[in-house]
Amino acid sequence: MINEEGQIAVDFLLGISLFLIALMFVVQFIPGLFMSGSAGESSLDYTAYRTATILTEDPGWWGNSTSSSTDWESHTNDIMRIGLAVDDDNSSKSTNRPNIISRDKIIAMMQVNESIFVDRLGLYDNVNDAVFSYGYNISIIKDKQYLSINNTAITRGDPAPPDRETSRITRLMLVETGRVAYINATELTTNLTLPSNTSLINVRGPLSENITIQLGQFDINGTNPSLKYVKLNGSTLTTSADYTVYEKNGATRSSPGSSLDTDDVLCLDFNSSLFEYNQTYSLELTFSDIRFTRSAPPYFEFTENCEPLYEPAYLNVEVWQ
Amino acid sequence: MKVFFRNEEGVSSLIEYIMLSVVCVGFFAILFLNSTQVFLDRPNEVVVEDEFTDIGNMMSTMITDMYVILPSNGQMETEYRIPALAGTGTYHINADAATSDQIIEVISYSTGKKVRVTIGGIASTMPINGSAQSSSTEHMISYDSTR
């Protein structure tokens, strides 16, 4: 073996054997290397889809041996299905108002026991009888942040891991966030001692939800009509801490302009903590260049004329393995 | 004879040939022994699992979607197609476990592989039953409020 020409082939031989051994090793010992997208990833998409569908389009269901209905939020021990849609008719299983979400059901959802929650929404996988739960995050997003009800951010599950591939579905819905009354401003009255640019609204406490007063159809009698201040039982309230003012424009809100128009809708959001006692509160809204009728009581009763306030929000359901 | 031992060119090419052949034959032997397992069975298992999950999900998604619009008095039925083969084998879909487990099962005939897909708590309010075989591709889910 003095001739060195042969060594080139032996050398190559070593190389190719190493390569083949390495190849066999790689193929043998890393399963799924040459089969990407192994089972489960496509299933996650539809687990998320189904969960979001049930949550937004179904009112849920509870039942025991004697009775059953859709108001599972008040029978949390016998939950059969978790759905968030409001329902006018408790006895039928589905609702005529999909995508409209009940506040009580959201609150109840946040308190459901974790294992029941995962089981009822089917957030687990079962291959060859091996059961393992998915990671999930279910949250309601309004104005790019978590919706807050009773100072609780509405989000369940863990935050999505950034290094993992997740399946996410977003649904649009109307969420009940508080109580609202739309008031035609020409129907508002003021008492005989206050000036005519002030209107009185009675609110009966205690309240657990924030309230919104929407005012429209102003009777303008000046050049610069606007809201001056708000008093509750005689003491002036401060904006942003106690209440916020905005104008409603289609689906969007804008800060109130310098002067109101007859067809503008002025909204006032009041914090529920202002009305925490069992008594009747008197709200005094004072405007400039806007006129109200002066008359003896009764004044506008908010509590009797209010309805649920719905706001557009997004439901995010994110699932991973 | 000395000439033969002196001349090393032939030896080199012969040894080289033998060594190459041994490696080559060895490689192909390993390859043939393992090829079905490595290149067919394991990917097939992945494909089957994938497809079973897919089919189970189709059933489950369809039932969920149907459920939210079911009439309180009336009927609803919808046709669906399933593939005749998942990977290389036949299978059947079983919804009879749905009443207790809220689950749709897809089971392979040949290997017994089983994938179960959840259906989000619908079965607890409404009995779901039935099964389908992959031997025919057209099937139907039907609902009748009077039954």
Next chain:
Amino acid sequence: MNDRAQIHTLEGLAAAILMTLTMLAVTQGTTIVTPQNELAMDVQLEQLAHDALAIVDMTPDTAIQYNLTECVSSWDMGESTGVGDNLEKLDEELAYLLPGIRYNVDLVYLSSGKVVTKPVIINGIATENDVVARRLVALTNETASTMGGGWNLADDEIKIVEVRMTAWKV
């Protein structure tokens, strides 16, 4: 000991790595962008488009100022040419609800026995992966005249109009 050929061994290893990487690239590349993800995205987009129309249709006035019926009622019967909008309010509301999604809206209704389709909001040309969401509204003379639209309905007439939204991702 001859060490002249060592580089060939390294070359062999390098070749092995290169070839494995190539194979990986080929197999992973074909399966990562599988149509199933694309289909799942279609499902998601379609659901979102339906949701947006449903919400605008069912909303009480205290949530979104003008609902779908009111928006359609206010239509002046002019077709959109792509510049300026005919149903500005609806366009604003949909744009607010569907960030990152573009859409065109057509109205479909029966006019003297014939089905007519009128484009009312044009935001661009739909891409291949568009989805269509539909919603029906019922117009009466009362709603049409309150909203100042040009529908000219009789008092005893209900006009059924389909709002057809073609939506796509940008």
Next chain:
Amino acid sequence: MESLKDDTKGQWIALSGLVISLIIISLALLANQAVVAGFYSSNAALELPKENIRELNLQTRENARIAMDISREINASSNQSISTAYASIFDSCSSQMRYIYALHGETIDVTLANMTYNNSSSSGLVWANISFQDAKTNYVSAPEIIEVIK
């Protein structure tokens, strides 16, 4: 073997290439099947006309409510009875819907089965038969009982 010895590398690379290409072909066949997977579940979600059926149902309810208002107005201004006026308005609505649904290949039928109303308040009960059919799905709600509340 002489040629193999002379040009060793090229031959081996060619052979390895052959082996690898065979492997890739078999993998591609399986990958192809995996690509088809995922199709069925999206198909279920995309093809079931869930929203169209629901919309038909909700719109029928809406029509039933509006038709009640209008037939009351007709009754007040002419001597036509509420039920006659109601039937004709309801029929006109369902025929308009039939045309619109036919545009996307769906056959629907909404007929008024019965209705009762309360003369003093503007409320009533309406029984409507709703049917929907497309290439794969058949939906019948008979009767859909609609409560009309002012």
